[in-house]
Amino acid sequence: MRADLVLAHGLVVNSSGTRQAHVVVHDGRVAALVDAAEPVPGAERVVDAAGRAILPGGVDGHCHVAQVTGRYRTLDDFAVTSTAALWGGTTTILDFGIPRDTSETPLEAAKNKIELARDSRCDVALHGSVIQWDETVPAQLEELAALGIRSVKLYMTNRGTTIADNDTVLKVLHEMVRLDGLAYVHAEHDAMVVDCTERSAEAGRIGIEHLHETRPNLVEEASVREVLAMAEYTGAPVYFVHQSTPGAVDLVTAARARGLDIHSETCPHYLVLDDGVYSSRFPEWFACCPPMRSPETVAALRRRFADGSIHTVSSDHSCYDLTQKRERKDDVRQMPHGLPGVETRMPVAFTALADAAGEHGTPSAGLLEHFAELFSTGPARINAVPGKGIIAPGYDADLVVFDPAETRTVSGGALHMGTDFSPFDGKELRGWPQVVVAGGRVVLDEEGFHDPGPVGRFTPRLGYREAASDNPRPAVRLAAAERI
Ligand SMILES: [Zn+2]
Structure with a gap:
């Protein structure tokens, strides 16, 4: 041969x-x-x-391609996202079939994504999503499992669009046990998000420069506590997406020590950007939920990243452009949230890991092995993607x-995602x-x-x-x- x-x-x-x-x-x-x-x-x-x-090759467990949320749609398709992924060293992306509202079923949403993914340049796997329980959901989840879609995304917030109520969450967790699946959870406490946001609005502090004030650390941690109790009650494995605070990560660590099957994901932006960005010249570049945190929180999160408490780093890639971001930057409730990042995941995460580990010269074998785990091996294993x-x-x-050792300066305009900026510019x-x-x-x-x-x-x-x-x-x- x-x-x-x-x-x-x-x-x-x-x-x-x-x-x-x-x-x-x-x-x-x-x-x-x-x-x-x-x-x-x-x-x-x-x-x-x-x-x-x-x-x-990188496995990015958390990408949103051609996602419709409310009146906004992300600007890239599978051809563009997968091309940008490959430019960035990612060879497999996991996208979500999320119903656009209660009129679309989980199965329809997932099958639509399988169709769209025909244009992909890299390999694709999918997560399903349930936003409202009804008696047809168990059969739909069986069909998704038969298609090789073995996880369900649940949103604890996003009132009016993708939120799942607690009855739905509990029932889906039971289904994940029955069908040998994994629950992917966006944890922010919805009542606290809404209350805090309304109070900010009443005080006239609702523009993008106040985003971080509307969703404090406690909002995320309260939701993680609640979901962990439901995971313990049902026995379901749970993967928390985009953990942004050390407190949230520590709750996962403690739950694992009690024998629960829980995973922690963070995203590159929570490791290198802090809430100072909301008083910068272009705060709309950083509209995402959870928001960026204080410098002290970021430093503590990086320590968890380096000590192995966090299990994967995913982009949460969501491609909006500056026109979309600027249109309603006066009101965070009306803006599209989410950052482009599938192409920059490797250098942002590697730089953060090496800095947090205090390795500024030739990296040790241990650092490289840990990076391979966070960037590829962990996401492939936890998501059960064969051959990766x-x-x-x-x-x-x-x-x-x-x-x-290669150092480059990010230029948002020179990247290949379907947008015109990068938060890492x-x-x-x-x-x-x-x-x-x-x-x-x-x-x-x-x-x-x-x-x-x-x-x-x-x-x-x-x-x-x-x-x-x-x-x-x-x-x-x-x-x-x-x-x-
Ligand atoms: Zn996401």
């Missing part, structure tokens, strides 16, 4: 360890790892990775050649992808981006406990991944 591709002489980084090796790729999968002391195996193409690290997150024979050839960040391989194809190298066309696959997920308990050979697991 002559291989399709070899990445030669790289430092191969898995979350379980590093080694100097040549990565041999054939038919879209990793065929072998050959010790770097051996000759480079023959191949159609050899990429020299000497002096650089090779990471498993590990560089080993039989796994998908999703690979990133990465130079942890002007930031100097370390650790950018230099070569990206997706499904065995080199899509990014020193010459630039090579559009592979709509080759992304819809990747059915396994059950949550099924993936955690069994250890099938990768080739068996991979049989589930089919072209859309």
